[in-house]
Amino acid sequence: MLLPVALLCLALTAPALGVPVAVERPQKPRQKLLLVSFDGFRWDYDRDVDTPHLDAMAKDGVKAQYVTPPYLTITSPSHFTLLTGLYIENHGVIHNMWFNTTSMEKKAYYPTQFQNDWWDNGSLPIWITAQRQGLKAGSLHFPGTAASYQGEVAMVREVEPRFYNYGNETYWQRNIDTVMGWFGDQDLDFVSLYFGEPDGVGHKFGPDTPQRRAMVRQVDRAVGYMRAAAERRGLSGHLNVVITADHGMSALFRASEIKQIVLSKIPGFSFKDLSFHLVDYGPSGMLLPKPGMLDKVYGALKGAHPHLHVYKREEMPARMRFSNNGRILPIVLWADAGYLINGYLPVQTNKGEHGFDNHNMDMKPFFRAVGPAFRRNLEVGPFETVNIYPLMCHILGIRPEVNDGHLNATKHMLVSASEDKPGGMSTVKMAFTGLAAVVGLLAVVFIVRVSVHVHKRRNEDRVSNSSTHSDGFDEETAKSTSF
Known part of the structure; x- marks a missing residue:
């Protein structure tokens, strides 16, 4: 009798435990x-x-x-x-x-x-x-x-x-x-x-x-x-x-409105001091000075134009995250918005630019x-x-x-900020499910314990009644057989 009762209880509490009893839900399409x-x-x-x-x-x-x-x-x-x-x-x-x-x-x-x-x-x-x-x-x-x-x-x-x-x-x-x-x-x-x-x-x-x-x-x-x-x-x-x-x-500003940035016109700077350069491609540039010429090139350019920013690679502002790579050349240049970096002569004709x-x-x-x-x-x-x-x-x-x-x-x-992944179960849903599972489990334990107790009491009563009837029969038999 105990096993059927326990199984019935488990079936009744299965939804609380999050276990599908009969029908499986169709799986949602992968996102x-x-x-x-x-x-x-x-x-x-x-x-x-x-x-x-x-x-x-x-x-x-x-x-x-x-x-x-x-x-x-x-x-x-x-x-x-x-x-x-x-x-x-x-x-x-x-x-x-x-x-x-x-x-x-x-x-x-x-x-x-x-x-x-x-x-x-x-x-x-x-x-x-x-x-x-x-x-x-x-x-x-x-x-x-x-x-x-x-x-x-x-x-x-x-x-x-x-x-x-x-x-x-x-x-x-x-x-x-x-x-x-x-x-x-x-x-x-x-x-x-x-x-x-x-x-x-x-x-x-x-x-x-x-x-x-x-x-x-x-x-x-x-x-x-x-x-x-x-x-x-x-x-x-x-x-x-x-x-x-x-x-x-x-x-971009028109040339007539501004003092253009032209590197070749900066006193003390010479392209002869460079091994390689990337300029004339907008508002940013990079320079590779010849051996021993880094400080000379840097010193000539630093502060040479009010709208030109000049940095050694390792001194670039940390917020720009543009220094920790060997492909970045030793000197990095960029201009303020509206300005371009020109090499020998102004050659860029764009009216809009990015790279700032x-x-x-x-x-x-x-x-x-x-x-x-x-x-x-x-x-x-x-x-x-x-x-x-x-x-x-x-x-x-x-x-x-x-x-x-x-x-x-x-x-x-996202639809649920606490999802592990889209289509998953949110923290709130998991909390309710977990709580329901605990309540369901406690209910099963309680019902099983009550069933065991009731079953035990019934067995004790049955044994007690059996003993009473057995003792009475023996006494009456003794009386009837005694002369």
């Missing part, structure tokens, strides 16, 4: 993630343009006030920070250009994309990490896509041709359709997608122009097309989309996120883009590589 970069989209570009699709995305998801990129605020280094969660000095992709200080060679942005040793120097992008942990990953046009890492590449990838029109809206839609096909037909878990605008128009025309505003409207249309494409593919219920950028853009101090507000990109992992209609404060990597790993449920980011900087954006 996917799309990382999108619109190159050069400054944090405030949606303020002077009507952007209904970006606004809808913010209402349906999360919008940050702005995000802070790493220094140096240029394309390849900043994008590799998104992919690795490392500051530039730690991942080693320190410039858009591959260079060799011995042979004096330099490669422009596009051929540098295929220079494996420039990208593959100890850090793994999220594509490789995800694939090593059983997921499927892809990348379309994202900086770093063309390279291999420890012999591995993104399993599905597309690299743009050399002379590519980054502003063609038809191409944008084709690329979006391609990526949604990868998620739907090939069941990819993670994809990174890159658009080269509004960086191009920001450089050519400047950030405060009708051309830039027109490109922001095109970006907004692309966001609407992207969300509609996900809906058509049936992906919306398990696809998370993170949209950000590598840097912002700052308007990452604390400059013009260098801050935007950030949007939407999907089942994210809360709705939430605006958050600023954070560093280095923190986007651990957020992505968390959503994908993969172990991140060693990185400089912190999940705590972004975790409040």
